[in-house]
Amino acid sequence: MSVEDVHEVVSRIYEDVSSQSLERGDVLINTLHAIQDHYGNFIPIEAAEALKEVTGTPLSRIYEVLTFYTMFATHKRGKHVIRVCKSLPCHVTGGQAVIDSLKYRLEIDFGETTEDGLFTLEETSCLGLCGVSPVMMINDEAYGNLTPERVSEIIDEIVSRERSESL
Amino acid sequence: MAKIKSLEELMKIKENAMKGLKMRDSGKRGKVIVAMGTCGIAAGAKDTLRAIVDSLDEKGVDDVSVVQSGCFGLCDVEPTIEVHLEGAEPIIYGHVTPAQAKRIVEQHIVGGKVVGDLIVKRGEL
Amino acid sequence: MPVVENTVLICAGGACISAGEKSVKSVFEETLKKYSLDGVVRVVETGCMGACDLGPILVIYPEGVFYQKITAESAARIVEEHILKGRVVEELLYKGDSGEMKEKPQEELPFFTEQVKIATRNLGVIDPLSIDEYIARDGYFALHKVLFEIGPDDVVEILKKSELKGRGGAGFPTWMKWDLTKKAKGETKYIICNADEGDPGAFMDRAVLEGDPHTIVEAMTIAARVVGAQKGFVYVRAEYPLAIERLTHAMKTAREYGFLGESILGTDFSFDLEIRIGAGAFVCGEETALINSIEGRRGIPRVKPPFPASKGLWEKPTLLNNVETYANIPPIIINGGEWFSQYGVEGSRGTKVFALAGNVKNTGLVEVPMGITLRKLIYEIGGGVPGGKKLKAIQTGGPSGGCIPLELIDTPITYDNMKKLGTIIGSGGMIVMDEDSCMVDVAKYFLEFTVEESCGQCTPCRDGTRRMLEILEKITEGEGSMNDLQLLKDLGENIMATSLCGLGQTAPQPVISTMRYFWDEYEAHVKQGKCPAKKCKTLMRVVIDKEKCVGCTACARVCPVDAISGSVRKPHEIDPEICTRCGSCLAVCRFGAISKVSP
Numbered sequence: 086m087s088v089e090d091v092h093e094v095v096s097r098i099y100e101d102v103s104s105q106s107l108e109r110g111d112v113l114i115n116t117l118h119a120i121q122d123h124y125g126n127f128i129p130i131e132a133a134e135a136l137k138e139v140t141g142t143p144l145s146r147i148y149e150v151l152t153f154y155t156m157f158a159t160h161k162r163g164k165h166v167i168r169v170c171k172s173l174p175c176h177v178t179g180g181q182a183v184i185d186s187l188k189y190r191l192e193i194d195f196g197e198t199t200e201d202g203l204f205t206l207e208e209t210s211c212l213g214l215c216g217v218s219p220v221m222m223i224n225d226e227a228y229g230n231l232t233p234e235r236v237s238e239i240i241d242e243i244v245s246r247e248r249s250e251s252l
Numbered sequence: 253m254a255k256i257k258s259l260e261e262l263m264k265i266k267e268n269a270m271k272g273l274k275m276r277d278s279g280k281r282g283k284v285i286v287a288m289g290t291c292g293i294a295a296g297a298k299d300t301l302r303a304i305v306d307s308l309d310e311k312g313v314d315d316v317s318v319v320q321s322g323c324f325g326l327c328d329v330e331p332t333i334e335v336h337l338e339g340a341e342p343i344i345y346g347h348v349t350p351a352q353a354k355r356i357v358e359q360h361i362v363g364g365k366v367v368g369d370l371i372v373k374r375g376e377l
Numbered sequence: 378m379p380v381v382e383n384t385v386l387i388c389a390g391g392a393c394i395s396a397g398e399k400s401v402k403s404v405f406e407e408t409l410k411k412y413s414l415d416g417v418v419r420v421v422e423t424g425c426m427g428a429c430d431l432g433p434i435l436v437i438y439p440e441g442v443f444y445q446k447i448t449a450e451s452a453a454r455i456v457e458e459h460i461l462k463g464r465v466v467e468e469l470l471y472k473g474d475s476g477e478m479k480e481k482p483q484e485e486l487p488f489f490t491e492q493v494k495i496a497t498r499n500l501g502v503i504d505p506l507s508i509d510e511y512i513a514r515d516g517y518f519a520l521h522k523v524l525f526e527i528g529p530d531d532v533v534e535i536l537k538k539s540e541l542k543g544r545g546g547a548g549f550p551t552w553m554k555w556d557l558t559k560k561a562k563g564e565t566k567y568i569i570c571n572a573d574e575g576d577p578g579a580f581m582d583r584a585v586l587e588g589d590p591h592t593i594v595e596a597m598t599i600a601a602r603v604v605g606a607q608k609g610f611v612y613v614r615a616e617y618p619l620a621i622e623r624l625t626h627a628m629k630t631a632r633e634y635g636f637l638g639e640s641i642l643g644t645d646f647s648f649d650l651e652i653r654i655g656a657g658a659f660v661c662g663e664e665t666a667l668i669n670s671i672e673g674r675r676g677i678p679r680v681k682p683p684f685p686a687s688k689g690l691w692e693k694p695t696l697l698n699n700v701e702t703y704a705n706i707p708p709i710i711i712n713g714g715e716w717f718s719q720y721g722v723e724g725s726r727g728t729k730v731f732a733l734a735g736n737v738k739n740t741g742l743v744e745v746p747m748g749i750t751l752r753k754l755i756y757e758i759g760g761g762v763p764g765g766k767k768l769k770a771i772q773t774g775g776p777s778g779g780c781i782p783l784e785l786i787d788t789p790i791t792y793d794n795m796k797k798l799g800t801i802i803g804s805g806g807m808i809v810m811d812e813d814s815c816m817v818d819v820a821k822y823f824l825e826f827t828v829e830e831s832c833g834q835c836t837p838c839r840d841g842t843r844r845m846l847e848i849l850e851k852i853t854e855g856e857g858s859m860n861d862l863q864l865l866k867d868l869g870e871n872i873m874a875t876s877l878c879g880l881g882q883t884a885p886q887p888v889i890s891t892m893r894y895f896w897d898e899y900e901a902h903v904k905q906g907k908c909p910a911k912k913c914k915t916l917m918r919v920v921i922d923k924e925k926c927v928g929c930t931a932c933a934r935v936c937p938v939d940a941i942s943g944s945v946r947k948p949h950e951i952d953p954e955i956c957t958r959c960g961s962c963l964a965v966c967r968f969g970a971i972s973k974v975s976p
Contacts (some may be wrong), residue, residue, distance in 0.1 A: 090598065096460075105651075106651055106690065107651045107652070108608065109651075110671050111671070111673040112380050112673070113673030114655070114656055114670065114673060115653060116525035116656055117656070118654055118656065121849065139306075140398055142673075146673075146674075149674070149675055150673065150674065150675060153658065153676065153832075154656030154657050154658050154676070155656070155657035155658065156616075156656040157656055157657075158655035162955065171823050172577035172578075172822075172826060173577050173578065173735070173808050173819065173823065173826075174577055174578050174734035174735050174806075174808050175770065176822060177735045177736055177808070177810055177811075177813075177814055178734075178735060178736065179959070179960070179961070179964075180959070181957060181958075181959040182935075182937045182957075182960070182961045183937075184940070185937040185938050185957045185959055186937030189937055189938045189939070199740075208657055209616075209657070210575065210577065210826060210830065211575060211576065211577035211578070211579075212616050213290075213574055213575075213579065213580040213582075213583045213614075213617065214290060214291050214294050214580060214583075215577070215579075215580055215581060215732060215734035215740065215806070215808075216291045216327020216328060216330070216579050216644050216732070216733075216734060216740040216741045216742070217291045217294050217327050217740070218734060218735075218740070220294060222616065222655065225334060225934040226293075227290050227291075227293060227294035227619045228294055229291060229294030229295045229330075229341045230294070230295050232704060232935075233933070233935065233936075233937035254637045255633075255634060255635025255640075255643070256634050256636070256642060256643075257635065257642055258643070259521055259525070262512065262517060262518065262521060262565030265512045265513075266512050266515070266518075268509070269509035269510055269512055269513035270505075270513040272509065272510070272513070273502075273503070273510055273513050285501070287501055288587075289583070289584055289587045289588055289619070290583060290587060290617070291580070291583075291584075291621075293619070310750015312674075319504050320504060320506075321500070321501050321502065321503060321504055321588060322492040322496075322499070322500045322501060322503075322505050322507065322584060322585075322587050322589060323500055323501065323583075323587065323588055323742065324500065324501035324741075325497065325500060325501070325584065325741045325742035325743060325744075326739075326741050327489075327740045327741035327742070328738065328739050328740040334423055334501070335617055341562075351463050354463050355465065355580050357463065358464070359464075364907050369470075373489055374641050377410075
């Protein structure tokens with residue numbers, strides 16, 4: 086990943102996001118989301134630096150924003166980022182067992198990534214799906230009515246899908 | 253699509269669209285509405301939708317359309333679907349897994365008999 | 378684990394065995410083999426299911442269908458009809474006490490009859506991707522009325538008569554906000570929709586955004602016309618990707634039809650909308666933090682005054698309203714203010730969407746007139762608490778609100794009443810908790826949330842809530858003192874008085890509220906080191922009574938961390954070191970052998 090390549094990518098993304106905006110400039114957060122999607126679940130520092138060049142925004146300001154919002158990551162994360170809700174409605178409907186089963190099955194704690202780079206486990210605040218609690222999101226997919234068994238099934242499904250895709 | 257400028261044009265769209273909503277003149281005798289809010293999807297609504305479409309195809313039913321809509325508000329019994337057949341009151345079913353969806357297509361849509369143990373509501377919402 | 382399509386549980390309790398269960402099972406297994414289904418259907422014998430006079434009984438999963446009085450013939454039939462063809466065999470279904478078919482004809486349920494759907498009028502009725510269907514339900518007729526028949530002042534009057542108050546939580550009179558922004562000096566103005574719904578237990582905004590996105594587009598366009606704005610932003614949290622998708626589509630089609638963009642409906646009024654995505658910060662639901670976020674900064678609230686109506690986005694007058702508030706605008710414009718204010722009660726007019734979550738049977742969204750009692754909402758409409766448990770408390774208003782105990786549930790839900798009880802309506806989330814919840818644990822839960830989401834700008838919130846959390850953690854581990862309880866109260870008052878924004882000002886509320894109504898629970902933790910609800914991990918254990926355990930292995934199978942050991946038909950044991958006290962085993966034991974005890 087050369088500096089020039091990163092610069093090109095970031096420049097393109099920024100232009101793309103800006104063109105869809107009514108107010109040019111100040112599309113920082115939308116741009117960061119697009120950059121994160123491109124690099125797969127994280128924003129490398131090279132991209133942040135490129136963004137500084139492209140927009141003229143100081144790097145400190147970019148980092149201020151990057152580190153404040155929980156959905157942005159500055160370090161590499163797994164291909165599938167699991168965000169399990171730990172707010173009250175999920176808690177009182179069996180959320181504890183779901184969290185336990187995730188940690189047990191993946192053998193990682195919150196903030197960690199599995200060795201094969203497939204999964205990162207994170208805790209999140211309420212996802213607004215309380216009607217089907219307990220809930221988790223894996224990247225953009227939502228899974229509800231979770232039980233430890235269901236969690237196992239979902240992880241199995243993803244693992245076998247990844248395996249067949251890599252063949 | 254030409255832009256709308258007058259009340260008359262708006263009214264015309266409304267009338268046509270209402271017919272579609274109520275299935276008059278649409279050539280279809282019924283429709284199945286699947287609640288596809290994120291909560292429904294989190295409970296498996298995407299698989300349910302697929303199962304309904306597949307099942308209708310399998311049975312050669314082509315005069316019943318399948319549409320998606322937002323959350324009915326019945327999160328507890330999701331996935332939920334609403335079956336509208338001409339001349340009959342709409343029925344909302346709950347806990348519609350792909351297996352149950354197949355059952356509903358066979359028993360209700362094809363066979364004309366409501367599936368008693370899955371009903372959540374009869375009649376208009 | 379092999380992929381199993383169906384699991385069949387055959388009751389092998391004493392009564393069923395004596396009624397011929399063994400032969401039923403063997404016929405079942407033979408028939409499965411005959412159709413080569415033995416690899417995909419798992420047959421498990423379980424302990425007594427309780428309906429002994431109707432045995433042999435079997436249950437087919439994943440549907441959870443119960444069959445009763447099974448014989449060798451009916452067993453074969455079930456394999457052929459149900460498992461092979463997916464057809465439930467109705468005459469063999471479990472009939473329950475009344476002997477009636479277990480149908481669920483619930484058409485007259487209060488869940489449906491009590492609702493008055495205004496903000497949620499189109500949910501489940503239209504295809505959110507179809508602008509025509511939105512128009513069929515009177516969509517964009519309100520916009521037409523505002524552009525051709527009435528003027529901005531008339532709209533403010535209509536809103537005033539409706540007595541609509543902000544549905545996001547603050548409950549500020551909507552007409553006043555619109556009027557203030559309208560009167561603010563300046564050529565450039567903005568309209569913002571706060572779609573950063575973050576309150577635990579609230580999900581009505583998501584439902585509206587996903588199910589009826591055009592109502593937001595229409596309402597914001599009307600607002601722009603009234604206050605004199607040219608551009609608008611919908612700030613949606615990133616955790617709602619489907620809402621973002623559907624809103625984007627709605628904006629696109631609205632532009633095609635001429636309802637948005639240049640020369641709306643052929644007039645000289647132009648207004649356009651854009652979506653700005655959040656990035657996982659609850660505090661961005663606070664209006665000034667939201668504005669900072671749109672401006673590409675950290676979501677840190679600003680000091681108010683000045684209010685956004687005079688100095689908001691990029692220092693220009695900005696109208697900021699919540700999704701649900703906007704959803705009410707088009708029908709109010711069409712039907713008139715008095716039509717809306719006929720519902721509800723004095724001071725709390727109109728309808729409100731409540732989100733029922735937690736230990737309640739009918740979780741979901743209900744829109745009802747204000748003034749309904751909590752009892753009606755939770756018991757009649759919500760179906761009460763499942764599992765035969767008692768209601769303990771209802772948490773309202775998210776992390777800014779408090780808990781209402783069982784004794785007070787005959788209170789009508791109004792802005793004033795909730796305030797008197799020490800809580801708020803907030804966004805309308807109602808988290809129901811049963812007797813298994815520990816209120817100290819609940820308070821700690823909310824404080825964990827607030828500490829996590831605090832932006833960090835001001836000391837009272839950043840440090841004060843952290844100290845409060847530390848004290849609560851001490852208490853839930855049995856290490857607290859009466860002094861700590863006093864300290865909690867003092868800290869709470871201080872934080873409420875001195876925090877910069879609403880998040881901090883209301884953060885101690887769950888603690889203050891639970892202390893007010895459940896003081897005895899706090900005292901028990903502190904004075905006796907006991908958790909009366911047996912929830913706090915350090916103060917309880919889950920144990921298996923070896924006398925009662927028959928070794929059915931049901932508990933071992935559901936334990937998420939494999940903490941239970943034991944062989945089939947031998948008493949099982951829970952390893953307290955590994956056990957996380959999640960309660961899964963308790964929920965499945967049919968022999969009453971598992972219980973929670975204080976150490």
